[in-house]
Amino acid sequence: MDMFNVLSKRIVLFTVLPVLICSTLLSLFSYLWFQHTLQKQFEQLALSYFQSSSDSLTQYLHYSEEMSKWITNNPKVAKAISETEHLKEVSTIFDQMIYNNNVDISGVTIYKKNGDIYTPSRTSHVPSFSQLIENTNLKAFTQNTQKKYIWISRYQSISSFYNNRYSNDGIFSYILKLYDTDNQLLGYIVVDLDLKTLYDFFQTSNKLFNKSQVFMIRDQKDIAGSTKSATIKLNPNDLSKMNQKNDGTFISNDRKQLIMFDTMMDSNTKIVMSIPTKNAYQYSVLFKALLILFTILFTFSSLYIGIALKKSIIEPITRLYQKMQAFK
The missing domain is CATH 3.30.450.20 (PAS domain)
Structure with missing residues (x-):
C-alpha cells in the first residue's frame, strides 16, 4: 500500500509542478514583454507629442x-x-x-x-x-x-x-x-x-503627461522652469548629454524620467520636456491582476488534474491489489 501512496503522490506532484512552472514562466515572460511594449509605446507617443509641439513653436518663431x-x-x-x-x-x-x-x-x-x-x-x-x-x-x-x-x-x-x-x-x-x-x-x-x-505650446491635460515638466536650459547651464514654483532637479550627467547635441531623447540617469529636448532656432536655449517613466505603466495594474489570476487558475487546474488522475488510476489499482491480496 505504501508503494501506491508514493505513486499517488508522485502523479499529483509531477502533474502539478510542470504546469505550475510553465504557467509562472509564461506569466513572467508575458509581464516583461508587456512592460517592454508599454515603455516603447509610451516613448513613441511622448516623442510624437513633443515633436509636434516643437514644430508648432518653430512655426510661431518664424511668424x-x-x-x-x-x-x-x-x-x-x-x-x-x-x-x-x-x-x-x-x-x-x-x-x-x-x-x-x-x-x-x-x-x-x-x-x-x-x-x-x-x-x-x-x-x-x-x-x-x-x-x-x-x-x-x-x-x-x-x-x-x-x-x-x-x-x-x-x-x-x-x-x-x-x-x-x-x-x-x-x-x-x-x-x-x-x-x-x-x-x-x-x-x-x-x-x-x-x-x-513659448511654454504654452507644450501644455496638455493628457494623463500620459501627468507630473511632466517643461523647462529651458540657457547657455548650457541656466535652468528656467515654466512656473516660478517649479523645482527642476537635473542630474549633471543628464545635463551633459543635452549639451552634446541639438536635440534628442533619452532616459534619465536615475531611470525615472523620459527626457526630450530641442534647440530653439539655433539659439543659446533648449526647450526640454521630462515625463515620469512610471506614467507608462499607469494602466498595467489590471494586466498584473490578470496574470496573477491566470497563474492561480492554472495552479488549481493542475491540482484538479492531479487529483483526477489519482482517482482514475491509483484507486482502481489499489482496489485490484486489495482483491488479489484477499485470494491469498
Missing part, C-alpha cells in the same frame, strides 16, 4: 521673424530708420501694428546707429544699446558682419522693462540687423517674446 520684417517695411517706420530726424509718431504706429492687431509678441524696440530708440508707447525702461550688448553673445553678433540675425534668451542683468514682468524669468528675443539700399547698417530691431507663450 515672429516675419512680423519684425512687416514692422520695418511700414513706410513711416522705414523712413524713421533711414533718416536722422526722430519721428515721434513711430510709437503710435507700433501701438497700432502690435497691440491693436493683437499680435502675440511682448514688445518691439528699434535701435538706430545714431542712438535713437523707438518703442511702443506703453514700453518703459528699455536698456540702451550699450547695455544691450553687455551680453557677450549679442556683442559677438554685432561684430559679425556675416550674421544678419540672432535668436537669444536674455536673462542676465535685464532692466525692469515691460512693467517689470520679465526681469526674473528673462525673455526670448529675435534681433535683426537693418540695412539701407547700399547695404550699410542702420540699426537693429529687437522683437521680444514672453517665455510663458
Whole structure:
C-alpha cells in the first residue's frame, strides 16, 4: 500500500509542478514583454507629442521673424530708420501694428546707429544699446558682419522693462540687423517674446503627461522652469548629454524620467520636456491582476488534474491489489 501512496503522490506532484512552472514562466515572460511594449509605446507617443509641439513653436518663431520684417517695411517706420530726424509718431504706429492687431509678441524696440530708440508707447525702461550688448553673445553678433540675425534668451542683468514682468524669468528675443539700399547698417530691431507663450505650446491635460515638466536650459547651464514654483532637479550627467547635441531623447540617469529636448532656432536655449517613466505603466495594474489570476487558475487546474488522475488510476489499482491480496 505504501508503494501506491508514493505513486499517488508522485502523479499529483509531477502533474502539478510542470504546469505550475510553465504557467509562472509564461506569466513572467508575458509581464516583461508587456512592460517592454508599454515603455516603447509610451516613448513613441511622448516623442510624437513633443515633436509636434516643437514644430508648432518653430512655426510661431518664424511668424515672429516675419512680423519684425512687416514692422520695418511700414513706410513711416522705414523712413524713421533711414533718416536722422526722430519721428515721434513711430510709437503710435507700433501701438497700432502690435497691440491693436493683437499680435502675440511682448514688445518691439528699434535701435538706430545714431542712438535713437523707438518703442511702443506703453514700453518703459528699455536698456540702451550699450547695455544691450553687455551680453557677450549679442556683442559677438554685432561684430559679425556675416550674421544678419540672432535668436537669444536674455536673462542676465535685464532692466525692469515691460512693467517689470520679465526681469526674473528673462525673455526670448529675435534681433535683426537693418540695412539701407547700399547695404550699410542702420540699426537693429529687437522683437521680444514672453517665455510663458513659448511654454504654452507644450501644455496638455493628457494623463500620459501627468507630473511632466517643461523647462529651458540657457547657455548650457541656466535652468528656467515654466512656473516660478517649479523645482527642476537635473542630474549633471543628464545635463551633459543635452549639451552634446541639438536635440534628442533619452532616459534619465536615475531611470525615472523620459527626457526630450530641442534647440530653439539655433539659439543659446533648449526647450526640454521630462515625463515620469512610471506614467507608462499607469494602466498595467489590471494586466498584473490578470496574470496573477491566470497563474492561480492554472495552479488549481493542475491540482484538479492531479487529483483526477489519482482517482482514475491509483484507486482502481489499489482496489485490484486489495482483491488479489484477499485470494491469498
